[in-house]
Amino acid sequence: MRYEEWSGIARKASKRSLWMVHFCTGCGAIEMPPVMTSRYDMERFGIASMATPRQADVLLITGYLTVKTLKRVVQVYEQMQSPKYVIALGSCTMNGGMYWDSYNTIKRLDKYIPVDIYVAGCMPRPEGIMNAFLKLMKLIDEGKARGWERYKKYYERYKKNQEMAFNFVKKEEKEEEKNEGD
Amino acid sequence: MLDIILAEILVAAIITFFVGRKLAAIIAMAVSILPLIALLDWASLYGFNIIHLGIEKSISIPIAGVSLNLAITPLGWFFALMIIPLFPAIMLFSYSFYKKNDGFYPFMLLALLSSIGIIMAKDMLTFFLFWEMMSWSSFLLVYRSRDKEAVMSYFIFSSLSAFLIFLGILIIYQQNASLLLSSINIESNAYGVVAIISLIAGFAIKSVLMPLHAWAPYVYSKSDEPFVAFLAGGLSKLGYYGMFLILFILAGAKVLETYFTNLSPNYILAVFGALSAFIATLIAFMQDDMRKLLAYSSIGQLGYIAIGFGIGTPLAVSGALFQAFNHAFFKAVLFLAAGAVAYRTGKWKISELGGVGYRMPFTFMATLFAIFTLAAIPITSGFAAKWLLYESAIDAKYIFVAPIMLIAGVGAFLYSFRILYGVFLGENRYPNIKEAPKSMVAAMFILVMPLLIFLIFPGYMLDMMHDALISGNIATLNHNAFVIETSLASYNTIAVIVALMIALIPAILIYKTRKHRVVDFMDNYLAGELPELYDNKISMHAASRFYKPIEEIIGPYFEPGTMSYYMAIYRGLKAISDAVRKIYTGKAGDYAIYVTLFLLIIMGWFIWM
Amino acid sequence: MDVSAIMIKSAVVIAYAFIGTFIGLLFLGVGRKIVARVHNRVGPPFYQGFIDVAKLLSKKTNISHGWIFDLALLFSISGILLAFAFLPVGGIKLLSTDGDAFLVLYLLAIPALGFALGAGASGNPNAGIGVMRALVMMLSYELPFVITMIALMIYYDTTSIARIVELQSVNGISSWAIFIPPFMLAAAVADMALQGMLMEQPFDIPVAPHEIASGPMVEFGGKYLGTLMLYKAISIVVETTLFVDFFLGGGVIMHGGIVANIANFIVWFVLIFIVFTLSLLINTAFPRFRIEQAFTFYWKYEAILATVALIWVYWMVI
């Protein structure tokens, strides 16, 4: 079944019931509690946080990712059940942010897993996060949040990018070992 | 036909001593076909016209001066129904279980022979002779385990049981000058009561009622599974056969009631049964050895039968007999499954097993069904039996027995899941094992069959026990094939089944309309980690000390255990014997003094007279 | 019974299954709303339960771990619907004359067993631990619950829930069990047992999301989680109805006629809502008990209180 053939109800339902699993790396996690609790209360829109990726629809990456954590993120993302969406918080996930020249963070998350929404800011305000969710809902409604299809379609390319990132670290590690050996 | 059966089994027992294992298994299986046919044949004595071969009711076999009087009684037939069918299936199982023939088959055949003798005995002497034969043949089977604790405890408890039964029989003989069951009339005096109580205690040892169960965990956990399946499934029922005989057919329950006018002694049996069910259940889920767990579960499940006999109303006794029938089959299946798992993996400890069910799906299915029956999941025949017992407790207003019994029923879920999860599910630790040999799987499925029949028709079971109940002066229940009615409520399997069909529709709709993909179990949520990264060195199986939180609370209460009381008795006896032994100093002078003293006492006595 | 009677009965049962599911899903949403209001939040809309289930069932991929895992789906929803069919609901007996309280008690174990099997087959250690906790919790709350149940059975001299409801409605509201002194105590005990049955706080350790990643459900997603939600929804209705049938006369206030039926239905609905709300309010007020604490709580204090009630009742009957 293609995305367009989805019945309207299913789309409406998945739009109003976004369950997220947040991958709390980086600093952005601190902005999540206000979003969840009574100040902003995202449960108004049917958003709830889930314990495992199997149950979740939205993967929330809340900041910079080192190559090592990227491995886990990919693992979590692949365990989620489609349709699945990714929201990436903070400038770190867009272009490396203040870690732009770090040797072991990834610079563009979109190269490794398909991101549906970026939230700019270092760090983004709770309103920004809320806005991102509202935007995501709109995209789902319009049938435009199709990152998971992209991942399936360009699976090889994504894998290649991931491998490159992982191998980079391996190479570095090897070099380090070599240096130590010297 | 009875004499032919007995002779045939005896001959086969001798032959199997000398032949190879495969031939022995086939002979043992073939030999047990005749009693099976005879079972169906005898059924026509009690109104089920299945086949006709020429029915006989009683015979006597003269052997060395005494004649063994045997008769097919309704009660005997009913118990034969749960013991004899186990045998061929177990033999089928053992076909590929053993590596060599080292005395298993002859003694198993003797055990079968003696148990047929016990349930068909017409007088107490025959009963006792066969009882002894059963004890000895099963003792020799236990002896094969070469485990000191198991052998010793089985020996001591068996002799104790024989002693108690013999005492009871002697008193009865002294009162009646006859051992024929039909002419025995137990008098309602102190002797009669002692006879009844000692007989019941003697039987309770064989049917592992707490606190006389102490041998069972050792024996069940150390002997070979095919034998244990027969011991737990079949032979343990003989104790309850004896109890039924004494309590209802010989009207022992009435005698006790008239003797103890104020308090009902039956209540005590029911309470022992309930405690047995409750305590054994709590101990069962703390075990790590699969066989020990099953042993305690056996003690618990057999406790329900004692409850039924204790309450003694028609409801209760039919429930008890139903439970006995179910237990024979599901416990045999469970022990055989344990044997099959051990055959493939060589492990007994639940903490070392795991994921066996993925590779042995048929063994798992048989176990699953047996466990459903054990845990009394509705519409299995296990539920019908437990339901009758619960009803009876409420009906008789046994307010302490009823909750204990119910909570023991819930406890059964806990240890059931311990087996299901710890052994068959969870991490796939044995990815390279094969399904158990075909003969083993076939044996387990054969044993599941009877449970399936009474799943739909619990009423048939009540029909079959009808004559047995009548012979014990117990009325039967109001029932038809599907519906059992009591004064409190009714249970209708057809309603449950139809409702289940309807209730399955949405489940199947959801299951079928939405496609799913089966993934490897390694593809698992572990906080983003992949198990392979650890080279499988880290166990993903929560199996060792599974019920730790609850174990820590209730464990200390069971620490002393029944065995320690027996050990205390043992130490006391040992101290006394040690003291007595000191008399034999080995010096001639001391013995001379003893003799002199003895003579002096005798002389003094004469003078005083 | 002839075929047409069976057909009519089946139709009624199916209708009630739908109503039960509907009410259950409604309760899920309303429950979240109530909790949110206590937290001073706005909370999701009251129809959130429907949306969630619709979303889960319309997921495109569903991950299974083999046929044993699938048993969870099949057992859970069918088992709970079966239990529902054997309860008198708002004066309508459904199939409750063909079974009794013991049957319902054991039918409630079927979905639990199904989920336990599914969780076990997922091979996830968290699931194993979660199931262990759920089973220990079950052992804990069942003791006080069965004692109160036996007290009721001995008082009314029947084990059939239909009969218990009938006997409680002879004089309208005044003959409800809860107005008989020992049963006030028993109802208080049973309400706490219900708290454990519904897995609300303080007894929600089996599914503790932050400790063991929601325990038994850790590997469930898509249609599997969807059926779990349906099961959860119906089980709320079933368990509160069990309480209402036992102590509040099943909500029966009138006899005969279609008006009485509707009135009884409405009263039943209001009563289960009150019982559910009560449990939610307890839920919001408490943190989580550890499993040992829950066990001691039920087997010590609750069981003693329940036994007092039982002996009291026994006294009255004898």
Ligand code: SF4
């Ligand atoms: S974007 Fe800013 S706040 Fe977010 S992780 Fe990067 S540095 Fe931290």
